[in-house]
Amino acid sequence: MKTWRIGVAGLGVVGGGLLPLLTGRQGQLSQIGAGLxxxxxxxxxxxxxxxxxxxxxxxxxxxxxxxxxxxxxxxVELIGGSEGPARDSVAAAIAAGKHIVTANKALIAEHGAALARAAEDANVALFFEAAVAAGIPVIRAIRDGAAVCDIDYVAGILNGTCNYILTQMDRRGSTYKDALGEAQRLGYAEDDPLFDIGGLDAAHKLAILTVIAFGVCPDLKSMPVEGIENIALADVGHARDLGYRIKLLAVARRASESVELCVRPALVRERHAIAQTGGAENIIYFKADPLGVICLTGPGAGAGPTASAVMADIIAIARGARGPVFNRPAKDLKAASVVNPIVQIARFYLRFSLQDVKGAIAAVTEMLAANDVSIDSMLQPPVGEHPGKPAAVDVVITTHSALDKNVRCAVDAISAKPFVIGEPTVIRIEEF
Ligand SMILES: NC(=O)c1ccc[n+]([C@@H]2O[C@H](COP(=O)([O-])OP(=O)(O)OC[C@H]3O[C@@H](n4cnc5c(N)ncnc54)[C@H](OP(=O)(O)O)[C@@H]3O)[C@@H](O)[C@H]2O)c1
Incomplete structure (x- = not known):
């Protein structure tokens, strides 16, 4: 049995989790035929x-x-960041003919196609299972398990920090600010939490899955990405009353000539497994023909789960796994043409805060109707008294399927009315 010599750059959370697996599991490794x-x-x-x-x-x-x-x-690159030492060292490894394992989603999302091309030209493996959903073997499931299938969609929760915050708001009634503070104390949030809560981390992971699932490279700058910063506790509660949960969803769906991509908060029916995935867990669904619908769930971050995925890649290389990095030659990867969300049809959750004046609610419903947006349900939850302030009411509406553009037009028209207080809330309802 050949002994493979491993070099690890980055000994932080993930590297620190990998060292004991590499040094303390020799018995298991020799049984599975991997000398490391x-x-x-x-x-x-x-x-x-x-x-x-x-x-x-x-x-x-x-x-x-x-x-x-x-x-x-x-x-093994476990430094992080899409530029600097991570990118330079991976490029140097390829040039020197080394096989590479990385957990670096930013690097693969931003430079994966070029690195894959260089790796394929140099005939070396480039593996990154840990870069998406850490311990959940989703890349292997799509790349190998569905190798000859046509993928219809990939969707799920890809950021544990956002899911933790939304779960705390839903189950504990925590405010967004308190839940974020708790996520930071528990070490879930990135150093710059904006990266998580603004949706960019999930967008990086979705971009990687899109290349593997559809063979096209999305331009991150043109991907519609919304975070959870504007989700109010009131919306989490109203969604619950309506039988939904609010989740930060990452979705890539095959469209006729392109791929629909987005990262944004969405209402998901409470009985769906995505709605029931709480805390820092991740969940990914994908539908493939003729495989069917596959659902994977588990820990999407942390030293142990991430290091296990890195270890799985190292073992795969030691066992001889090679082949095109994204399941088709990197030179054949095309740029993805991303569908503009305004042409999409969906159901929507809307919340308006209105001054309690005669005719306000009627005006809202009229303006929705004038833009071809039909109402499925309407709630007028009781609001407390605010001494010294004019009386206000919240109006929560769910729509039937409507063109995104029409909903935005209606909401803009309603916002311009003098009886509307603050910014209305617009969140999609995703049905699976
Ligand atoms: N943490 C997770 O749960 C998780 C999950 C999935 C994927 N990932 C990915 O895994 C990678 C590593 O994340 P992490 O959480 O382990 O990061 P981390 O805890 O910040 O560790 C980074 C490591 O890189 C080292 N480093 C930084 N700059 C360096 C340089 N110029 N030269 C050599 N070493 C350098 C640091 O050295 P010192 O220790 O000496 O400071 C540290 O050991 C990232 O790409 C991340 O996105 C992380």
Whole structure:
């Protein structure tokens, strides 16, 4: 059995989780036919305790030097970031003919096609199972399990931080701000939480899944991405009263000549597994012909789950897994033409705060009707008294299927009325 020499750059949360798997599971590894040896590491701070003995393991201050070292066979990039040392070291590893494993979604989402092309030209493997939903083997399920299938859609919850916040708001009645603070205390949120709550992290993961599922590369800048910053506790409660939960959904759906892509909050029926996925868990559905509908759920972050996925990639390489990085030659990947959401048809949840004046509600319903938006249900939840302020009412409406553009026109027209207080809320209702 060949012993593969592994070089690991980045010894933080994920790297720290990987070291004991690489050094302490030799019995299991030999049983599955993978001889692995931790040969070299790189991080910023050489003196930091990494929890396992690194005696006899070569140290590199510069991950680029590690990536091109003749003493390793597989380079594992766990630094993070789409540029700088992560990108430079992966490029150096490819140039030096090393196989590569990375957990870096930003790097693969932004430079995956070019890196895949270079890796395929150099005949080396480039694996990144941990980059999407960490411990959930969704890339393997789509790339290998559905290798010859036509994918209809991929949809789910791809960001644990947002799901944790929305779950706390729903189950505990926490405000958005308190729930975010709690997510940060528990270490779920990225250093810059805007990356999570603004939807960009989920967009990176959706972009990667889109390339694998549909063979097209989406332009992240043209992908409609909305985060959860504007979700009010009131909307979480009204959605619940209507039999829904609000979730940050990432959806890629085959359209006639293109792919519909979006990351945005949506109402999902409470009985659906997506609505029931709480806390920091992730869930992904995909529908493939002739495979059928597959649902995967589990931990989408954390040292153990992410390191397990990295380890699975290393073992796959040691067992000889190769082939095109995104399941078709990288030179054949095309740019995705993304459908503009305004031409899409969907059901919507709308909430308006109105001054309690005669005719206000009638005016709202008239303006919806004038824009071809028909109402499915309407709630007028009781609102408390606000001493010193004019009386106000909340009006919550769900629509039948309507053109996105028409709903936006109606909402703009309603917002311009003097009896409307603040910004109306518009959230899609996703049916699966
Ligand atoms: N954390 C998760 O749950 C999770 C889940 C899925 C995917 N990922 C991805 O996994 C990757 C790593 O994430 P992480 O959470 O482990 O990050 P992290 O805890 O911040 O660790 C980053 C590591 O990179 C090292 N590093 C930073 N700059 C370096 C440089 N110039 N040269 C050498 N080493 C450098 C750091 O060294 P020091 O320790 O010396 O500072 C640290 O060990 C990211 O791409 C992330 O998106 C993470």
């Amino acid at each position: 040896e931790l040969a070299a590491v790189s991080a910023r701070n050489r003196d930091r305790d990494r929890g396992v003995s690194l005696e006899g393991v070569a140290w590199f201050d510069d991950p680029v030097d590690l990536a091109s070292s003749p003493d390793i066979d597989i380079f």
